[in-house]
Amino acid sequence: MRTKILILGGGLAGTIVANGLVRRLASEIRSGEAAITVLGNTPRHMYQPGLLYVPFGRAREQELFRDERTVLDRRISLIIDAATRIDVVNNRVHAQSGRSFDYDYLVIATGSRLAPELVPGLAENAHQFYDLPGAKKLRDALTDFKGGRIVVNVNAPHKCPVAPVEMALMLDEFLRERGLGGKFEITYTYPIGRLHALEPLANWMVPEFERRGIKSQNFFNTQAVDGDAKTITSEEGDTLPYDLLITIPPHRGAQVIEDSGLGKMGWVPTNPKTLLCDGTKNAFVVGDTTNIPISKAGSTAHFEADTVVDNLAMLVQEGRWSRDYDGKVFCFIETGMNTGTHMWFNYTTPPQPSPPTQMVHWFKLAYNRMYWLSACGLL
Amino acid sequence: MSNRQTVDARNTFCPGPLMELIAALRASTVGDEVEVLSSDKGSIDDIPAWTRKVGHTLVSSDNRGDHFAFVIRKAK
Numbered sequence A: 001m002r003t004k005i006l007i008l009g010g011g012l013a014g015t016i017v018a019n020g021l022v023r024r025l026a027s028e029i030r031s032g033e034a035a036i037t038v039l040g041n042t043p044r045h046m047y048q049p050g051l052l053y054v055p056f057g058r059a060r061e062q063e064l065f066r067d068e069r070t071v072l073d074r075r076i077s078l079i080i081d082a083a084t085r086i087d088v089v090n091n092r093v094h095a096q097s098g099r100s101f102d103y104d105y106l107v108i109a110t111g112s113r114l115a116p117e118l119v120p121g122l123a124e125n126a127h128q129f130y131d132l133p134g135a136k137k138l139r140d141a142l143t144d145f146k147g148g149r150i151v152v153n154v155n156a157p158h159k160c161p162v163a164p165v166e167m168a169l170m171l172d173e174f175l176r177e178r179g180l181g182g183k184f185e186i187t188y189t190y191p192i193g194r195l196h197a198l199e200p201l202a203n204w205m206v207p208e209f210e211r212r213g214i215k216s217q218n219f220f221n222t223q224a225v226d227g228d229a230k231t232i233t234s235e236e237g238d239t240l241p242y243d244l245l246i247t248i249p250p251h252r253g254a255q256v257i258e259d260s261g262l263g264k265m266g267w268v269p270t271n272p273k274t275l276l277c278d279g280t281k282n283a284f285v286v287g288d289t290t291n292i293p294i295s296k297a298g299s300t301a302h303f304e305a306d307t308v309v310d311n312l313a314m315l316v317q318e319g320r321w322s323r324d325y326d327g328k329v330f331c332f333i334e335t336g337m338n339t340g341t342h343m344w345f346n347y348t349t350p351p352q353p354s355p356p357t358q359m360v361h362w363f364k365l366a367y368n369r370m371y372w373l374s375a376c377g378l379l
Numbered sequence B: 001m002s003n004r005q006t007v008d009a010r011n012t013f014c015p016g017p018l019m020e021l022i023a024a025l026r027a028s029t030v031g032d033e034v035e036v037l038s039s040d041k042g043s044i045d046d047i048p049a050w051t052r053k054v055g056h057t058l059v060s061s062d063n064r065g066d067h068f069a070f071v072i073r074k075a076k
């Protein structure tokens, strides 16, 4: 009997799982004992970390995209037909066209989406760089910017915990390089009582922000934005004026997760070690869409995907479990336009900082290029 | 009817217990309760402090030896 593996979402996690599995199950696929299908909602795969460079004119649009078909191994079927309902009881996924897909194993990798609508006034009045139209619009706004008060506003939950810090630091350098030093003021707002969730990074940020004159407001969870008064107010009762507002909006999981009753706000309840969707034995969850309380980041998606590949391949070939996910997350952090640092941690090892260097900045830029190799399953 | 959900944020370093609590409350309705488990000593101060600052209700806080458990009721 043929084992049908269905992967929902052709983003980073889904693509790594698909390409990893096809290699591990090469002989089963050749003999027709196993088949892998990716069900996606777009034929284009976007390299999201590249969006950070768009507002500063440092990334070309076409560099950010590849056809998913060319990223996936050709032994994988790719079907573009958005999933509309996931039925984990009957092992079936319904899609927009009316087709439905049965599976033996399911991998849910539908990522996260921006939800500025959760905060009144945010969508209408704030810039953001977490999707391409937003990043381009911000690029235009920065080109026109002559000076004034900028608020970089961070909301929870959001993917890529370090992108907001990188934005604040790169923005500061970018505006100074444009000769606007002394004419602008950046205020960075953060939901909890320090500058970043990662404590070593938060500690590093304090003197760095001081040195650059970047102001900050902790315990700031956005309640509303008033576009006429040009103010942003927090649930904690603070109000900040702005001339340019850049937000990292709160996120939620994919609509199909909510529509399928699989998880509140689109986050799928997931076992942090097995990565199985709670209450199932054959539906794995990987990447941003899990409800596991760790960073929603590409590296998390990558390490989770490797675990799912090992387990799925072993289950198909030998009917047994291979290994648990250890919670590993790794991040490169841009500390300016020319320097960077890195950090890793897992469920048992706290993060340790390392001093920023130009070398790490070059590594991050190199990693930007290597993304496609890693999606292809070559790294 | 009010609901209670548990967020087990023990041994997680980023985004951490308070950020998880904030996200869980965002997904809740007024009257719902969130129980958050944390092994981070900083939570003893920052979870009650934040709860007070925003105006939610700290229903209980419990030292369980190797971790803490806080129950917060969404008030607004």
Ligand SMILES: Cc1cc2nc3c(=O)[nH]c(=O)nc-3n(C[C@H](O)[C@H](O)[C@H](O)COP(=O)(O)OP(=O)(O)OC[C@H]3O[C@@H](n4cnc5c(N)ncnc54)[C@H](O)[C@@H]3O)c2cc1C
Pocket (backbone or CB within 6 Å): A008, A009, A010, A011, A012, A013, A014, A039, A040, A041, A042, A048, A049, A050, A051, A052, A081, A082, A083, A084, A109, A110, A111, A112, A129, A130, A131, A159, A160, A163, A254, A255, A256, A286, A287, A288, A289, A296, A297, A298, A299, A300, A301, A330, A331, A332
């Ligand atoms: C500006 C920015 C900078 C970042 N920088 C970094 C960084 O430096 N390092 C890092 O590790 N991470 C970074 N990230 C985060 C990283 O890109 C994400 O965490 C990662 O892409 C998550 O992978 P995923 O597969 O879970 O989700 P995605 O890659 O978003 O893929 C989800 C896929 O599911 C598809 N989908 C959704 N709904 C459906 C449906 N109903 N049916 C079918 N398909 C569906 C989507 O179209 C998408 O293709 C950054 C993100 C941004 C926005």
